Amino acid sequence: MNQNSKKMFVAPLYSKQKVTKSVYRLDFYEPDLTPLFRAGQFVNVSIPRCKEIVWRRPFSIHRVNSDKGCFSVLFDIVGRGTLALKNIQKGDKVNMLGPLGNSFECPDDTEQVILIAGGLGIAPFYLFLQQLEHRDIKKTIFYGAASAERFCCLNEFEQLDATLYLTTDDGSEGESGLITEPLWRYLETAELKRKTVLYTCGPTLMLKEVQKISKQFKLPAFVSVENVMACGFGACMGCAVPLDQPGEKRYLLACTDGPVFPINEIVIDG
Ligand SMILES: Cc1cc2nc3c(=O)[nH]c(=O)nc-3n(C[C@H](O)[C@H](O)[C@H](O)COP(=O)(O)OP(=O)(O)OC[C@H]3O[C@@H](n4cnc5c(N)ncnc54)[C@H](O)[C@@H]3O)c2cc1C
Ligand code: FES
CATH class of the missing domain: 2.40.30.10 (Translation factors)
Incomplete structure (x- = not known):
């Protein structure tokens, strides 16, 4: 087989x-x-x-x-x-x-997870919160969309005990602008920085900014990449993700090594 x-x-x-x-x-x-x-x-x-x-x-x-x-x-x-x-x-x-593919992991001593999603990048985070439901962890979501009517499942995320921060491109709900802007402010003021883990999925520019934020605040961060795929199981080599390391270029496959990667180990293209 x-x-x-x-x-x-x-x-x-x-x-x-x-x-x-x-x-x-x-x-x-x-x-x-x-x-x-x-x-x-x-x-x-x-x-x-x-x-x-x-x-x-x-x-x-x-x-x-x-x-x-x-x-x-x-x-x-x-x-x-x-x-x-x-x-x-x-x-x-x-x-x-x-x-x-692989999955989001949450270390045992985690005190807070921060989920940062743009658009349909929110999709995998509902199951993640379902899995964390019985763990005593603070759950915070930073969720950006083009406009108010594009948000999905907001009430259901709240029912899973998540605190939501919203932004829209057109200002029709939440703050106007990029979702990473309130995230920067939150981390500058939040007391709970240690044992906080960031998870992100969505547009490339947002992922790059989360990469910067993770470096700046020295927080572990994981990204779920959405490369265009074909086979989905490592046969076509169509979903290569470059590793961020000096010297010879090396690649992993989004479909079998990912789609979840430590954000500072890969090059986010685009
Ligand atoms: C691991 C993984 C998980 C995903 N999860 C979701 C999800 O939960 N919900 C969801 O809506 N989408 C998700 N996507 C993206 C989804 O696979 C594409 O939107 C879908 O394949 C488009 O198919 P289509 O035939 O409608 O579009 P096509 O006719 O193939 O393309 C239409 C447009 O969509 C763009 N597109 C195609 N594939 C992707 C992609 N992988 N990422 C971004 N843009 C793409 C094309 O560049 C083109 O502009 C995921 C992708 C990956 C790799
Ligand atoms: S999609 Fe074919 S190798 Fe990843």
């Missing part, structure tokens, strides 16, 4: 929810694998009924509901794959590979 067939499964769509104007949540029924999914991991989804779309599309595992045997993906419609995915119906069977 090769790695590809080992991780392949077919899951029926259990329910579909429109979360914002262009963001959908799909819940799939897969009771055997759902308890195994870890935050940060992803599934590589074959787009149903679209023979012209050859490559699978990767999506973070957004949340799990072990009681119902379901896991969810949350996605924005950005092209033909996500448009086709939005149109699937309850009961439609979807072929996927997963769970793929």
Whole structure:
């Protein structure tokens, strides 16, 4: 059995929810694998009924509901794959590979996690908070979006005991500007700096800024990268991530070595 067939499964769509104007949540029924999914991991989804779309599309595992045997993906419609995915119906069977990649880890002595998300970069953090629910850790989210109607699941994050800081590009909710601006201020004034770990996912410019912040405050930080992928399991070499080290250039693969990396060990391109 090769790695590809080992991780392949077919899951029926259990329910579909429109979360914002262009963001959908799909819940799939897969009771055997759902308890195994870890935050940060992803599934590589074959787009149903679209023979012209050859490559699978990767999506973070957004949340799990072990009681119902379901896991969810949350996605924005950005092209033909996500448009086709939005149109699937309850009961439609979807072929996927997963769970793929590594996951967010939270050291035992952590006192605070700070999650920094831009746009759909928020997707993997719901499951991460689900996993941290019974740990006595302060949970803070810095979440930036283009405008107020683009935010996803704000109430649900609060129900998971997270404190939210919001920014929008147009000032329609929260502070106007980049999400890293209130993060800088927060860290300059926050008492709890030791045993704080940063986790980030989203646009490249935000990731670069978080890299700077992690260096400045000497805080460990992890990034989930969203390189364009094809196979998802280390065969095509299409998702190379350069390591930040002197001398000869070395690369890791986002799909198998990641997608989660210590932010100061890689070069964030773009
Ligand atoms: C590990 C991983 C996890 C991801 N998780 C999520 C998620 O939870 N929710 C979500 O909405 N998206 C996620 N993405 C991005 C998602 O895979 C792409 O948006 C999707 O493949 C686009 O498919 P499409 O056919 O609709 O777009 P295409 O027609 O293929 O492309 C349309 C546009 O989207 C851009 N695009 C394509 N792939 C990516 C990508 N990987 N990252 C950023 N832009 C891309 C293209 O450059 C193009 O501008 C993830 C990507 C990776 C690698
Ligand atoms: S997507 Fe093929 S090697 Fe990573």
